[in-house]
Amino acid sequence: MKALCLSAFLALLLNGCAREKRQFEPPPPARVETQAITLSELRPGATTTAVAPKSGIEDQAYPVSEGKRLYTAYNCSGCHFNGGGGIGPALMDEKWIYGSEPVNVYATIVEGRPNGMPSFRDKIPDNQVWQLTAYVRSLSGQLSKGVSPGRSDDMNAHKSEQATEKKTPQKSNVPKAAEQP
Amino acid sequence: MKQKLSSLILGLAATIGACCFTVTAGGVQSVTNPAGPQAHNIGQLWWLMFWVCSAVFVVVISLVLLAFVRGRRAAGGANHPLSIELRPAVETERRQGLWIICGTVVTILILFVFLIDSFLVGRGLTAELAHKQGVNIEVTGHQWWWEVRYQNVDASSIFTTANEIHIPVGVPVTFTLKANDVIHSFWVPNLSGKKDLIPGKVATIWLQADQPGVYRGQCAEYCGHQHAHMALWIIAEPQEQFNNWHRNQIQAAVTPINADQQRGQQIFLSSTCVMCHAINGTPANSNIGPNLTHLATRSTIAAATLQNDSAHLMSWISDSQQIKPGNHMPPNPLTPDDLKSLVNYLQSLK
């Protein structure tokens, strides 16, 4: 009984630590090999030994809130507006053209995509790309409630990320332009 | 016993004296070192209150100590239990009551004097706000730097800089204070009292420097991780010098004069820098971070945290998180050559 309480307490301790972690000094940015990121799980022959990079911050509140700040600062809202899309596709819905996993979103930001998404390689540092990735995923409720940001201090265009219901991502491999009649 | 008491009083007096002495000693942003009319008036109010309150303190503490001595003597050195004086003489009570009333009346009078002086000085702080001529500066507080925008009726004379404010000597300058994110507080002790910058509200203060000089200010409302490193400089200079500075600031950035500076500019425009910083006259036009158009005219960087020289610039650019952990500028691991060229370029931005 005592052991149970103690282990529960320790689990709580470690988990609490994770959400509140604030790492100001990002890990030394190695060149990320984006060829390990694929859109499809189908592969001929054996799987590659290259390992896709991990986000590692989706259980921490501070990086996600930084991602929210950067979303406006780096003018993602210029095309994606407050997540509802406009010039660019909506980010808060369940349609993910290039995949919804963190590495997919990372690749989207770093490499750019056809039809207007710029490549931010060498412009946005790696750790900030991961922060943006986490935030973008929180727009459709993919992150846990404890970590997602609350309402912003602006005019609110949508429910806060923490109040957003998780939308099950569906991959749409049809580029947006082709959807128009 | 009397020796102990007198040595105690002497010790206290010596400490207070020493402290009084050090109060007058300067320091880089001292309230007691006024350089403008408002700080001067507040300084006078301070000294009035200081001397009167010190006198009150000395008088009251002496009374306490005297009462203590008297009471001990009345006890006659006897040990507990001492007899109880439940019904002291009516005469004593009346006399004590009179003294208490006297003390209260004196207190009220002193407070009135303070109140009136405060009110008069306070009125002076908000006068002159109707100044439409003269220099108008809009300061926006960010986490953790000051965006400074010189207003002008002629739109082509409006420019933005950061963390360093030049003002002409002897002229009242109006500051419009806004906040971009959280509450900050604009405070330059040598020139005036502080004013909070509150999101959603606009505050206005005016201040004036009576002598040329360099005055340091600091954010005085806790605003997050790097509140401690959010300072600014106000440089008061003669009108001529100010006009020259002003004219220069309106210009776009100087173009690079040699290959190395050109390379530096290229590095600036092709790496992270361009995402946050603006240099007028180049494609860099982001207003997230401080405007760098005339970076080399500023004496400090990082909101008055570091001297503005090559070594500091290099360490700031390569890893600002070591100096101001939590600030919004990410580390930039450039190669040493790239870094040198970049800094070379930035140092040319006069």
Add this chain to the structure above:
Amino acid sequence: MSEANVQSLNVDDAAPDYEAPEPITSPIVPTEMDLARELEELERTWKRPGGVVGWIIDTDHKAIALRYIVTAFIFFLFGGIEAALMRLQLARPENHFLGPDLYNQIFTVHGTTMMFLFAVPIMTALGIYLVPLMLGTRDVAFPRLNAYGYFVYLIGGILLYVAFLMNTGPDAGWFSYVPLSGPAYSPGKRVDIWAQMITFTEISALCGAIVVIGTVFKMRAPGMSLHRLPLFVWAQLVTSFMIIFAMPAVMLASSFLASDRLVDTHIFNPAEGGDAILYQHMFWFFGHPEVYIIFIPALGFISSIVVTFARRQIVGYTAMVLSLAATAFLGFGLWVHHMFATPLPQMGQSFFTGASMMIAIPSGVQIFCWIATLWSGKLNVKAPLLFVLGFFAIFILGGLTGVMLASVPLDLQIHDTFFVVAHLHYVLIGGSVFPLFGAFYHWFPKWTGRLLNERLGRLNFWLMFIGFNLVFFPMHQLGLHGMPRRVYTYLPETGWGTLNLVASIGALVLATGVLVFIVNVFWSRRAGAVAGPDPWGGDTLEWSIASPPPDFNFFNIPTVQGRYAMWSMTETTPIIRGLSTHKRETLVTSVLDAEPELRFEIPGPSAWPFLLALATAETFIVGIFTPWAFPVGAVLAAAVFTAWFFGDPNYENKTEKDEQRSEAPAPPAGLQPENA
């Protein structure tokens, strides 16, 4: 009982030519054996339950008060450790001992601990222990509410510290201004922990306040009319009223903040019609009375100690009481002086300058009255009196810097600098902590039966006094030299290094002083001189019973014949007889003149306070993560409330004797008309 012996209790009937009747030779005079049997029954009826379960269900006011005191003192030590860490970090410019994130958490938790978890609870605690004893009654008016208040406080404190250990300590300052503490700029749950912890401590304070008011108004010994009330009790009463008016404001402020963060309301969002300054108004409407809530009980301690150690009545009792009330009233009209730097209209701000200066007047009156009392008294110089002298030196200086801060223009220079840090510590430590330590030395013999060591006490005092001044006096200059508050470091070229180093060294001295106190407590509990019931020759009723007091406090409820109950007591002072020894019974008296009204059965040990505290804990702690905690908590609380109100509080003490109606007690003879 013959008719002729029944005296009227109506004091209005007492005319100048009233003649005291002959003492009654009542046929009901108890024998030795009767008394022994009564004592045994009383002890059995009031016996405190033992064991772990007993600790949970105990409602004895003395037990609860001692728990409060020990818990609050432990939090005081935690707050002190945080202060020591801060001083270590600030001892040198650009020190790397603590990073900004940890430092910000530490100064926030330091302020929060000291203000919410130490100062208010410990002042309430001394009231809960001593007020019933000074009033001559057997327990507080609402013992179960009292116990609930303690458990809620304990849970709130544990919440904060467990969170702090989990890197989730709040980091937006002890007053947590929006928008910094809002959802946009304080990610995670840190500020939510703060906001909910506020709820716990405020519920606890409100419970304590209600208990004290009920006890003071309705459970005094007969003869203790309102203007014979000891000044200590006046102070506790005034404080309790302040708590009731002030605490709801901060609960609202913190709840609004929590709801902005958790359920996306826009109360403090300017873009959607909210206002950031609204938070400041709401917080400081509480925040300013809060410091008087901490300060006014200490004034009660001072009055008790001065009267006892000067061996004479206080000079100007009426002025003292009116000053307490005036301070309390005025304390509610000062809050904007914390907001002078905000863009509020200047005319309005000047009003608060006037009010803030005005509050110096009642404090001044009190100080003059104490000086007069000491002046014409015969001083028994012991540790409690030393701490009172320390109070004078430190608090007066703090009060004077407060008058400086009251002035708008001057405040605009020294607001949010170390000058304010110096001021607030001078008034809080000088005005509350020094009297508190004096109170410890004064009442420790009553609580434990042993005196604290006098020599260690003097060492304790001098170390604390010197250390305190070394730490905080230089801060006045640091503020004037431009050093803002809440900075985790500073540049070498500012020149603030020397004074900061002096302050940090002083912190070590101050800490040593506190350590000496702890050593004194532990040593004296074992080996201190045995104190009888009345080691100091005190003037209030707690000194008339054994040290430590028996569970039932008074064998017979006393009556009071003068303002200084113990000192007016003679061999013929009447006592109250006739209260049941089989039930937990005490006397309820009228509000103004303390005439007996009825016999009141006080609830005994009960598990409901603890269970309700658990329900409250569920509501507010889980409420940090999901709003569903509130309906669940409401259901749980409703269940416990039902049992609480409809259950029989004294089921275990009932015997068939209690089913019989008993007569009202004989009115005591010889109750003299009230005199000054």
